[in-house]
Amino acid sequence: MDIKERVVDGVSVLDLAGKIVLGEGDLQVKERIKDLLADGQRQILLNLADITYVDSAGLGALISCYTTVNRENGKLKLVNLTKRIQDLLAITKLITVFDHFDNEKDALASFKES
DSSP, X not given: OEEEEEEETTEEEEEEEEEEBTTBBHHHHHHHHHHHHHTTOOEEEEEXXXXXXXXXXXXXXXXXXXXXXXXXXXXXXXXXXXXXXHHHHHHTTGGGTSEEESSXXXXXXXXXXX
């Protein structure tokens, strides 16, 4: 998995590409989030547009990141969910847990509102 990082209006945007699966991607995402929190970044947006597959370990990694960020009084949001990821989150009822957006502009604006 590939992670590209950029900062937009004070929000760390992680552009993820590839698969979030056991042993490939799940740990990378968690470690990157921990690094951001250690650096004092509390507003994190995960761009999932280029994620091709998520398995149960990958889903666990997303949940772990969400709880870790919340524990640190931060906000973790998702943007550009593929149909497959939307379906997966809906089936597992996690769609109600994550703040998710169809486009980056709306997602970034939501950080200013909260």
